[in-house]
Amino acid sequence: MNTHYDYRYDTETLKVENLTKVYMSSMGKVVPLKNVSFSVNKGEFVSIVGPSGSGKSTLMNMLGALDRPTSGKVFINGIDIFTLNDSQLSTLRNNTIGFIFQSYNLINRTTVLKNVEFPGITGGMSDKDRRRRAIRILGFLGIRDKAKFKPTNLSGGQQQRVAIARALMNNPKIILADEPTGNLDTKTGEDVFGLLTMLSNKFSRTIIMVTHNPDLAARTDRAIHIRDGTIEKEVVNVEN
Numbered sequence: 001m002n003t004h005y006d007y008r009y010d011t012e013t014l015k016v017e018n019l020t021k022v023y024m025s026s027m028g029k030v031v032p033l034k035n036v037s038f039s040v041n042k043g044e045f046v047s048i049v050g051p052s053g054s055g056k057s058t059l060m061n062m063l064g065a066l067d068r069p070t071s072g073k074v075f076i077n078g079i080d081i082f083t084l085n086d087s088q089l090s091t092l093r094n095n096t097i098g099f100i101f102q103s104y105n106l107i108n109r110t111t112v113l114k115n116v117e118f119p120g121i122t123g124g125m126s127d128k129d130r131r132r133r134a135i136r137i138l139g140f141l142g143i144r145d146k147a148k149f150k151p152t153n154l155s156g157g158q159q160q161r162v163a164i165a166r167a168l169m170n171n172p173k174i175i176l177a178d179e180p181t182g183n184l185d186t187k188t189g190e191d192v193f194g195l196l197t198m199l200s201n202k203f204s205r206t207i208i209m210v211t212h213n214p215d216l217a218a219r220t221d222r223a224i225h226i227r228d229g230t231i232e233k234e235v236v237n238v239e240n
């Protein structure tokens, strides 16, 4: 039974329309994404699966407004995001979207705490509130005792938790995770997946996760299969 359906109104949080990306390189034209369309509802946990090179990260980078498409649209809460200018786009990215990468992307020369605090700096929070919130999130993720460490002195799973904590700092409605368990052992990957599931179920966060792990994909609400830059099929996992 779907226990988290109560507060999952069928409100569309994210909508992708005919998204296409073309790269021109010295090797010629590459089209990693061709006319991709789908939408994701509030609180839904969607996985993106597909072979290496099929366009998953290209898609994620556009959902997260890290890159602009060649054509097509992305709507977030009804806003056509690529009509925004760069500064509006970075505000949207900072306040609405949390991005988690396979390689964590932490700043290694500073502490775990500062890494987590970082997105809060542009969020207008006072220094004290920011610190308090960062510590609370680290506690929530079970790594409060690592706050003063440098990221390189943590295990892979702990570093990925720091990246998740950083992604949660501004309380984003949408969490985009590109292979968040890709560098982790099975047990640690399971823990990270459990965290994302909880954020979806208990906190109604919209989650889109790229994974090469079919078992994890089968445990999300819906799996979007990408092949050669197009959607091959979508599988709704009714039992989840």
Ligand SMILES: Nc1ncnc2c1ncn2[C@@H]1O[C@H](COP(=O)(O)OP(=O)(O)OP(=O)(O)O)[C@@H](O)[C@H]1O
Binding pocket: 023, 024, 025, 030, 031, 032, 050, 051, 052, 053, 054, 055, 056, 057, 058, 059
């Ligand atoms: N900046 C770029 N310039 C040219 N081609 C690119 C660029 N970025 C990505 N590509 C090409 O686009 C295609 C899709 O790449 P993408 O990173 O989206 O794949 P992916 O599905 O995430 O693969 P993986 O599972 O290995 O992470 C690849 O063929 C890649 O070489």
Ligand SMILES: [Mg+2]
Binding pocket: 056, 057, 058, 178
């Ligand atoms: Mg990728």
